[in-house]
Amino acid sequence: xxxxxxxxxxxxxxxxxxxxxxxxxxxxxxxxxxxxxxxxxxxxxxxxxxxxxxxxxxxxxxxxxxxxxxxxxxxxxxxxxxxxxxxxxxxxxxxxxxxxxxxxxxxxxxxxxxxxxxxxxxxxxxxxxxxxxxxxxxxxxxxxxxxxxxxxxxxxxxxxxxxxxxxxxxxxxxxxxxxxxxxxxxxxxxxxxxxxxxxxxxxxxxxxxxxxxxxxxxxxxxxxxxxxxxxxxxxxxxxxxxxxxxxxxxxxxxxxxxxxxxxxxxxxxxxxxxxxxxxxxxxxxxxxxxxxxxxxxxxxxxxxxxxxxxxxxxxxxxxxxxxxxxxxxxxxxxx
Amino acid sequence: xxxxxxxxxxxxxxxxxxxxxxxxxxxxxxxxxxxxxxxxxxxxxxxxxxxxxxxxxxxxxxxxxxxxxxxxxxxxxxxxxxxxxxxxxxxxxxxxxxxxxxxxxxxxxxxxxxxxxxxxxxxxxxxxxxxxxxxxxxxxxxxxxxxxxxxxxxxxxxxxxxxxxxxxxxxxxxxxxxxxxxxxxxxxxxxxxxxxxxxxxxxxxxxxxxxxxxxxxxxxxxxxxxxxxxxxxxxxxxxxxxxxxxxxxxxxxxxxxxxxxxxxxxxxxxxxxxxxxxxxxxxxxxxxxxxxxxxxxxxx
Amino acid sequence: xxxxxxxxxxxxxxxxxxxxxxxxxxxxxxxxxxxxxxxxxxxxxxxxxxxxxxxxxxxxxxxxxxxxxxxxxxxxxxxxxxxxxxxxxxxxxxxxxxxxxxxxxxxxxxxxxxxxxxxxxxxxxxxxxxxxxxxxxxxxxxxxxxxxxxxxxxxxxxxxxxxxxxxxxxxxxxxxxxxxxxxxxxxxxxxxxxxxxxxxxxxxxxxxxxxxxxxxxxxxxxxxxxxxxxxxxxxxxxxxxxxxxxxxxxxxxxxxxxxxxxxxxxxxxxxxxxxxxxxxxxxxxxxxxxxxxxxxxxxxxxxxxxxxxxxxxxxxxxxxxxxxxxxxxxxx
Numbered sequence: 001x002x003x004x005x006x007x008x009x010x011x012x013x014x015x016x017x018x019x020x021x022x023x024x025x026x027x028x029x030x031x032x033x034x035x036x037x038x039x040x041x042x043x044x045x046x047x048x049x050x051x052x053x054x055x056x057x058x059x060x061x062x063x064x065x066x067x068x069x070x071x072x073x074x075x076x077x078x079x080x081x082x083x084x085x086x087x088x089x090x091x092x093x094x095x096x097x098x099x100x101x102x103x104x105x106x107x108x109x110x111x112x113x114x115x116x117x118x119x120x121x122x123x124x125x126x127x128x129x130x131x132x133x134x135x136x137x138x139x140x141x142x143x144x145x146x147x148x149x150x151x152x153x154x155x156x157x158x159x160x161x162x163x164x165x166x167x168x169x170x171x172x173x174x175x176x177x178x179x180x181x182x183x184x185x186x187x188x189x190x191x192x193x194x195x196x197x198x199x200x201x202x203x204x205x206x207x208x209x210x211x212x213x214x215x216x217x218x219x220x221x222x223x224x225x226x227x228x229x230x231x232x233x234x235x236x237x238x239x240x241x242x243x244x245x246x247x248x249x250x251x252x253x254x255x256x257x258x259x260x261x262x263x264x265x266x267x268x269x270x271x272x273x274x275x276x277x278x279x280x281x282x283x284x285x286x287x288x289x290x291x292x293x294x295x296x297x298x299x300x301x302x303x304x305x306x307x308x309x310x311x312x313x314x315x316x317x318x319x320x321x322x323x324x325x326x327x328x329x330x331x332x333x334x335x
Numbered sequence: 336x337x338x339x340x341x342x343x344x345x346x347x348x349x350x351x352x353x354x355x356x357x358x359x360x361x362x363x364x365x366x367x368x369x370x371x372x373x374x375x376x377x378x379x380x381x382x383x384x385x386x387x388x389x390x391x392x393x394x395x396x397x398x399x400x401x402x403x404x405x406x407x408x409x410x411x412x413x414x415x416x417x418x419x420x421x422x423x424x425x426x427x428x429x430x431x432x433x434x435x436x437x438x439x440x441x442x443x444x445x446x447x448x449x450x451x452x453x454x455x456x457x458x459x460x461x462x463x464x465x466x467x468x469x470x471x472x473x474x475x476x477x478x479x480x481x482x483x484x485x486x487x488x489x490x491x492x493x494x495x496x497x498x499x500x501x502x503x504x505x506x507x508x509x510x511x512x513x514x515x516x517x518x519x520x521x522x523x524x525x526x527x528x529x530x531x532x533x534x535x536x537x538x539x540x541x542x543x544x545x546x547x548x549x550x551x552x553x554x555x556x557x558x559x560x561x562x563x564x565x566x567x568x569x570x571x572x573x574x575x576x577x578x579x580x581x582x583x584x585x586x587x588x589x590x591x592x593x594x595x596x597x598x599x600x601x602x603x604x605x606x607x608x609x610x611x612x613x614x615x616x617x618x619x620x621x622x623x624x625x626x627x628x629x630x631x632x633x634x635x
Numbered sequence: 636x637x638x639x640x641x642x643x644x645x646x647x648x649x650x651x652x653x654x655x656x657x658x659x660x661x662x663x664x665x666x667x668x669x670x671x672x673x674x675x676x677x678x679x680x681x682x683x684x685x686x687x688x689x690x691x692x693x694x695x696x697x698x699x700x701x702x703x704x705x706x707x708x709x710x711x712x713x714x715x716x717x718x719x720x721x722x723x724x725x726x727x728x729x730x731x732x733x734x735x736x737x738x739x740x741x742x743x744x745x746x747x748x749x750x751x752x753x754x755x756x757x758x759x760x761x762x763x764x765x766x767x768x769x770x771x772x773x774x775x776x777x778x779x780x781x782x783x784x785x786x787x788x789x790x791x792x793x794x795x796x797x798x799x800x801x802x803x804x805x806x807x808x809x810x811x812x813x814x815x816x817x818x819x820x821x822x823x824x825x826x827x828x829x830x831x832x833x834x835x836x837x838x839x840x841x842x843x844x845x846x847x848x849x850x851x852x853x854x855x856x857x858x859x860x861x862x863x864x865x866x867x868x869x870x871x872x873x874x875x876x877x878x879x880x881x882x883x884x885x886x887x888x889x890x891x892x893x894x895x896x897x898x899x900x901x902x903x904x905x906x907x908x909x910x911x912x913x914x915x916x917x918x919x920x921x922x923x924x925x926x927x928x929x930x931x932x933x934x935x936x937x938x939x940x941x942x943x944x945x946x947x948x949x950x951x952x953x954x955x956x957x958x959x960x961x962x963x964x965x966x967x
Contacts, residue, residue, distance in 0.1 A: 054823035067534050096536040109527035113549035122545075123535045161912035162679075172531065191678035191913060192850060196894035196906040203905070218824060225896035225906070248898070262828035263898050264853030268876045270899065271856045278832055279825045282793045298825075370653075 007042040008180055008212045009066070009099075014039050014075035016058070016065045020287065033286050035061040037236035038075065040313075041229075043180065048206065048213040050227030050244065052220060052259070056286050057233040059216045063182045066214070067101055068092060079180075097127055100173035104185035106165035110157040116143070116168050117153035123175040142171040146201060163194035167201065174205070182214045187222055199225060220263050224248055232256045235286055235294040238313060242323040252316050252325035255279075255295050257334050277334045293327070301329045364553075364629040374625020380618025388434040397425035399432040400583040408601045418603040420593060426604065429585035430611050436586045437615060440500055440570040441563040447505025449559055452512020457543055459513065460520030471517070474510035482507060486569050490578040497580050500573060504566050515558055519551035553630040557623050564619035571612050587612050640844055641667040641690075641812060646704035646714070648682075648689045655917040659685040659699070661868045662943060664951070665861075667812065672835065672845045674859030674876075676852065676891075678913050682868035683848045687814050689714070690846075691729055692721045708812075727757040730805035732834075734817040736797035740789040746773075746800050747785030754807045772803040777833060795826035802834055806841070813838055814846045819854070831858060852895055856880060864888050867914050867924035870943050874950040884952040884960050886931045923955065931956055 017032040036058040043049045051059045065072050068084055076083040084095055100123075103109035110119055117139050124135045140150035146167040157165055166186065173181050186202070187195040203226055205211060217223045223230060224244060231241040232253065240253040251257045258279035265271045281298040284290055290297050296306040305328055316330045317323035325331075368374050387394060396416070403423035411418040417426035459470040477485075489503040523529065524547070532542050573579035574588030582589060587608040594604035648660040660682045667673050677683040688694050689701055690713070706714040713724060725731075733739045741749060750769040751762065760768075766785070773781035776799040789797060798818060805813055815834060819827035835858050838845050847859060855862055856876070863873040864885065872885040883889045893907035911928040922937035923929070929936065936955050943953035946961060954960070 054825065064530075069530060069533055093536045096534065099534075101531065101534045103527040103531065105527055109531055111528045111546050111550060114545075122532065122537070126532075126535050126537050126541070163912050169531075176535075192852070193678060193891060193894050193909040194912060196896070196908040197910075199896060200905050200908060219896075220824075221896045221898040224898060225900075258825055260898065262824045264828075264851070264857040265897060265899050266852035266856045266880070266892070266895050267897070267899075268856040268880050271853070276828065278828045280829070282795055282826070283823060 006044050008045045008079070009214075010040075010042040010076075010078040011062075011066060012040050012076040012078065014062060014065060014077065015073045016061050016070065017073040031287070034236045034289070035286060036065060039231075039233070039236075039238045041231050041238065041241055043212050043214055044229070045179075045212055046206070046210045047228045048215050048226050050223035050230040051214060051216045051233060052218065052223050052230060053233035054218055054259075054283055056235065056283055058236040058286070059233050060184055062233075063101070063184050063214065063216055067099055067182060097123075097176040098179045099182070100176070100178040100180070101182045101184060102166075102169050102173050102186045104189050106162045106169060106189060107157075109169050110165055112157055115154050115156055116148075116160070119157070119168060120171045120175055123172060127176060129176070138175065139171075142174055145174065145205070146171045161194075162190055163197055166190060166194075166198050170198075170201065170205070174209070177209070178211070180212045180214065182216070184216045185218070186215075188217060188219055195222070202226065220260055232259065235284065235289050237294065237326065238324075239295065239327070240323075240325045241313070242317075242325075243321055246317070246319070246321065246323050250323075250331070252323060252330040253295075253327045254299050254301050254329070254332075254334055256325075258298075261334075300334050301327075301332055303328070364626070368625055368629040371625045371628060373621050374629070377618045377621030377623075377625060380614055381622055384434055384438060384615055384618065387431055388438045391431050391435055395425075395428035395431045397428040399424065399428040399585045401425075408597065408604075410601070411603050417607040418601065420590070420601070420604050421597065426590070426607050429590060430587070430607050433585045433587045433590065433608065433611065434615075436497065436580055436584065437567045437570060437612075440497070440504065441567045441619075443501045444504035444566045444570075445508065445559055445562050447501060448508030448512055448562065449555070451505070451509035453516050453555070455509065456513035456516030457520065457547070460517035461524065461539065461543055461547065467517070470513065474513050477507065477510035480507070482565075483569060483572055486573055487576065487578060490573055495578050495581055497584075500570055500579055503573075504569055508562060508566065511558065511562070512555065515554055516551060519554055520547055523547060523550050554627075557627045557630065560619055560626055561623035564616040564623070567612065567615055567619070638669040639666055640669050640671075640708070642705075642707040643686075643690070644705045644707070646686065646689060646706065647702045648685050648694055648699060649702050650695075650698040651700065652698050652917075657698075657916045658868050658919065659916060660689060663704070663863075663865070663870050664943060665863050665870070665873055667844050667846060669811075669844060670839075670842055671861060672838075672847055672859045674855035674862045675846060675848045675865060676850065676855055676862055677865035678850060680867070680913055680916060681865040682916075683865050684816055685868075686865070687731070687816050687846060687848050690814060691725050691731060692716070692718065693725075693731070723757075726753050726805070726810075727808045728810055729812045729814065730808070730810040732798070732801050732805050732813065732815045732818045734820050736794065736801045736821070737789070739801055740797060742789055745786050745788055746792070747787075750785075750800070750804050750807060753804045757808045768807070769803075772807060773800070775806070775837060776800070776803045777829075778803075794822055795830060798822065798830050799833065802830070802837070806837060809841055810843060812844050812846065814848070816848045817850070818847075820849070820851075827854075852891065864891070867919070868916055869924060869940070869953065870951070871925065871954070872950075872952045873943075874952075878950055882964055884946065884950065884957050884964075885925075885954050886929050887925050890928075890930070923953075 014036055015038050016036040017034050020031050020033060039062060041049060053059045064070050066077050072085055077085060079095060084092065087095060120139045120142055121135045124130065124138060139153060143150040143153060148164060148167050160168065187198050190198060199222060206213060215223060215226055227244045230244050230247050232239050232255065234255050240247065240256045251260060258277055261277045279298050284297065292308050293306045293311055296302040299306065311326045311328050313324040313326045315322055316325050401424060406419050406423040407421055409415050409419040415425050415427065417430060419425055455470050459467040485507045486503045490499060493499040493502065529542060529546055532546055570579055571588030574586040575592040579588060580586040590608040591605060597604050644664050646660055646663045650657040650659055663686050665673065675683045675686060685694065690706055701714050704714060705712045713721060747766065747769050750772060751765040754765045754768055770781045770785055773784055778784050778796060778799055792800060819830050822830060831854060849855060859876050862876055862879040864871050864879065864887065866887050872879060872883065872888045879888060880892065883892060890909040894909060896906060909928050914924055921939065923940055926932050926936045933956065941953045941955045943951055945951050946957050
């Protein structure tokens with residue numbers, strides 16, 4: 001019970017399959033892309049859950065399904081004790097106030113024809129919060145919260161730099177005092193010096209407003225910096241979930257090891273000494289994933305069993321915490 | 336491979352310094368437009384036409400329908416600037432009044448096309464699926480029809496008259512607008528700001544009105560402007576064939592048709608209304624072209 | 636060992652746009668030695684890509700032009716060459732690999748055709764030997780079943796494989812210099828590692844030099860011997876890799892190092908940041924471009940742009956206060 005309380009949102013066996021349609025009338029079904037294939041995790045109150053993976057692993061699809069922007073093929077997302085997929089339109093509308101999203105592309109995420117003020121006040125308009133004067137005051141308050149000049153309220157997005165635009169996106173997400181913000185690669189489109197600004201802003205806001213984040217990224221360094229728990233996805237499935245420090249100190253799944261090894265550390269002396277393991281091969285297409293453990297064609301540890309059976313997530317922790325990995329040879333060093 | 340290397344934009348993009356950036360797409364477009372000489376010529380022609388059609392009674396020197404038998408087929412001169420026709424009517428005044436019909440048809444007919452087209456395009460583009468397939472197939476049928484032939488057919492059914500011209504041209508033109516609007520919706524429907532609005536709980540109606548319309552309007556304005564020129568030509572053709580505005584109302588197309596028999600003896604009868612049509616259409620096309628470049632300078 | 640291969644001196648490439656002159660590259664100087672990997676680092680709009688494009692005069696037309704400086708390669712100033720003459724160098728003595736392999740390959744020709752073409756432009760050999768050579772190249776860049784893959788079209792390859800093909804094409808005429816402009820930015824992390832390893836490996840074998848343009852300081856740390864840091868179209872610092880990372884003299888370099896979230900560092904609360912955003916390159920003010928964001932700025936910095944000069948052996952920097960930073964460093 002106590003454990004349950006700590007979670008703001010739980011994702012249980014979430015699935016999203018896309019039908020591949022072909023043919024003249026687009027009605028001949030040719031199978032499925034299993035973009036998200038049964039993932040389970042929880043986001044703790046006031047904490048950040050980092051979701052990591054390469055393109056096609058399903059992390060963005062998972063984010064959009066959790067927000068019910070696309071309909072799931074199966075599973076549950078439990079928020080406030082109820083499954084949001086079973087909510088009525090009206091109930092869902094109310095829940096939307098508490099869950100928001102920040103996008104990757106600071107250009108595509110703001111309508112070029114609206115002023116910063118209009119963009120940030122849109123959530124207030126939609127949910128009919130306060131009157132005009134209140135909304136304007138609130139927008140100015142939000143602008144200062146994200147460290148923008150409130151006097152720039154009437155400017156258009158193209159008059160801001162990409163970092164400032166990302167701040168506008170954050171202000172919009174904060175307008176309704178949400179509890180959870182899904183951050184879909186919020187810094188990967190930004191310049192290095194601006195990335196740090198945004199990451200700092202986000203961690204600062206998290207503390208100040210007691211927000212929970214689902215932080216999606218392909219950049220392990222940024223994820224490590226902000227997350228307390230991390231899940232690694234590969235081809236629609238979760239391959240490892242652990243506390244952030246445990247994951248980085250002692251990765252269990254060979255994919256996680258390879259992923260971490262692939263990221264060069266910006267420190268020439270350390271980097272030149274580091275023994276890197278380069279994963280070979282391409283990421284397979286999710287249309288036709290490999291049998292058994294879908295990582296086996298690229299895995300240096302793969303045995304016959306990996307081709308035939310799919311490993312389930314099991315706990316491999318040695319310190320009493322939870323450190324789940326889906327591998328028959330979890331924890332075995334790669335070389 | 337080396338030649339098409341990099342988009343200029345990537346290579347030289349810097350962050351916009353606030354001091355130097357401008358306030359909105361429309362102001363920006365206007366600035367580019369005013370630098371485009373051809374567009375300004377087009378705009379001047381359109382402005383002149385609007386002025387002429389609004390103030391026709393003051394600009395005309397004669398009653399456009401008044402017949403003066405003894406002044407039949409007078410060449411251009413001090414009394415009749417553009418000469419007279421077989422019935423002794425002042426061609427100058429008829430051309431002036433004719434602008435009213437052309438402008439009215441151009442604007443109202445395109446307005447009708449626009450309304451139908453935007454509605455259909457919005458449904459097709461935003462909701463997709465069956466409604467999309469159905470609407471676009473109907474649009475295909477309209478595309479398959481030659482424009483003028485279609486107009487003639489409709490006019491033959493409805494009978495001549497200015498209101499029927501509105502209807503004929505308006506109905507025939509919607510498919511272009513629908514297709515254009517649909518494709519610009521498709522290109523922005525999956526933009527993240529639309530997703531952001533959906534995540535906020537915005538209704539479909541709000542998303543279309545607040546986000547999709549303002550972001551897809553530029554190509555519609557461009558196409559609409561050019562289409563006014565087309566509509567004017569179709570109207571002239573219909574009037575030329577006797578299916579349009581009925582005499583004695585002075586329509587340019589109809590004046591051309593009357594001039595045919597006197598092409599050798601009284602060429603001015605053909606010249607002035609002909610030039611009026613040419614300049615009008617040119618005005619709209621130049622302006623539309625300029626608008627396109629102004630809205631999207633990369634398309635050049 | 637330190638045999639000079641390419642020397643760029645005071646290169647200026649400007650874009651004359653309707654909105655004003657964009658000084659995309661303004662006074663860049665560096666030296667590339669044989670068998671060396673030079674990293675050019677910078678953010679969006681820093682001019683790192685345009686620098687690379689200027690070397691082979693591939694500057695986007697119609698606005699761009701080299702307006703000053705020299706590019707000395709093999710005793711010839713290739714900055715002064717016309718399009719016809721420079722073509723002899725492109726893809727031959729100096730090759731390029733671009734960020735987006737999908738856009739750099741022609742979708743209507745087979746991969747084999749395109750590699751053979753790049754061989755036959757510069758070498759007088761018949762089709763059969765060109766084909767053999769193309770196959771060897773594909774094999775060298777790690778494409779399985781090269782014989783069969785010669786007949787494949789670009790869309791039949793994955794992003795990583797396409798970039799391998801691009802590298803094969805770039806290597807076709809055994810160039811002395813390979814310029815790689817963000818070669819892995821569009822690729823996934825694990826594929827990035829494969830491609831970079833391959834590139835450096837192959838170039839080591841052939842004894843060529845690499846100019847590696849990137850925004851990723853980790854990549855630079857791993858592969859580069861020397862680094863040039865660019866900001867706002869100008870070079871701010873140029874030196875050996877270790878000096879840039881451990882003894883940076885320019886406040887921008889210093890700030891950049893502090894602002895990276897590192898894989899091997901613990902979760903900390905705040906990263907050190909550089910305030911503000913990179914500048915617009917139109918109508919720059921006279922002083923130091925970094926002035927508005929600089930922690931160490933003084934009054935004089937806004938008045939004139941500091942000269943980019945060698946302040947100690949092999950260490951170039953453009954900062955008015957470099958002498959103080961040098962002294963501080965000497966004092967520990």
